[in-house]
Amino acid sequence: MSDTPQTAPVRTERTSQxxxxxxxxxxxxxxxxxxNGPNNSSYQRDKDARRNNLRNKRDFSKRKGxxxxxxxxxxxxxxxxxxxxILVRRVTRVVKGGKRMxxxxxVVVGDKEGKVGFGLRKxxxxxxxxxxxxxxxxNSLIDVSLNSDFSVDFxxxxxxxxxxxxxxxxxxxxxxxxxGFLRPVLELAGIKNIYSKITRSRNKIAGTQAAFAALxxxxx
Numbered sequence: 001m002s003d004t005p006q007t008a009p010v011r012t013e014r015t016s017q018x019x020x021x022x023x024x025x026x027x028x029x030x031x032x033x034x035x036n037g038p039n040n041s042s043y044q045r046d047k048d049a050r051r052n053n054l055r056n057k058r059d060f061s062k063r064k065g066x067x068x069x070x071x072x073x074x075x076x077x078x079x080x081x082x083x084x085x086i087l088v089r090r091v092t093r094v095v096k097g098g099k100r101m102x103x104x105x106x107v108v109v110g111d112k113e114g115k116v117g118f119g120l121r122k123x124x125x126x127x128x129x130x131x132x133x134x135x136x137x138x139n140s141l142i143d144v145s146l147n148s149d150f151s152v153d154f155x156x157x158x159x160x161x162x163x164x165x166x167x168x169x170x171x172x173x174x175x176x177x178x179x180g181f182l183r184p185v186l187e188l189a190g191i192k193n194i195y196s197k198i199t200r201s202r203n204k205i206a207g208t209q210a211a212f213a214a215l216x217x218x219x220x
Contacts, residue, residue: 110188
């Protein structure tokens with residue numbers, strides 16, 4: 001054994017370092033300091049500068065917003081068009097929850113100068129169905145050519161579904177020889193003298209469709 005005395009190891013105590021405050025906390029009680037946190041003036045200035053830079057890069061010349069201008073006139077003036085309701089009926093459809101009732105309307109429009117059209121649409125009520133049918137009729141106008149006697153140029157025979165229609169030109173003073181749903185169609189088309197006859201089916205929808213199929217033969 002050596003004669004040198006052994007010295008006890010010296011224990012050094014660790015000095016605790018002060019904790020760094022979190023971002024957004026000041027030196028006292030966790031309050032936001034004047035130089036840290038998003039509410040200081042420098043942070044707000046940087047945020048405003050970034051917003052202004054983005055705003056300057058955008059092109060607002062092509063922006064679609066703003067006040068609406070005056071309405072553009074539609075192609076063709078439909079103010080002189082007259083309309084007549086040929087048929088309105090209630091239709092029922094059986095669905096999972098029961099029966100669903102709707103209204104079906106057949107409307108004919110024309111200017112009595114050769115333009116005429118018809119529309120068949122459904123709606124929740126009477127006004128809705130008539131409005132939809134009228135809009136459809138205005139979008140499906142045909143232009144019928146008339147001679148000097150305000151009649152058609154030649155006789156024709158048309159068959160549509162189960163309806164057959166005969167049309168024959170007439171001289172001035174004859175008048176419209178037609179009845180039922182066919183008369184308003186011919187009147188709105190501007191025809192004043194004509195002979196016509198419907199055979200077989202008297203259904204209004206099929207007859208109106210047959211009448212327009214016949215008038216398509218005289219379209220310009």
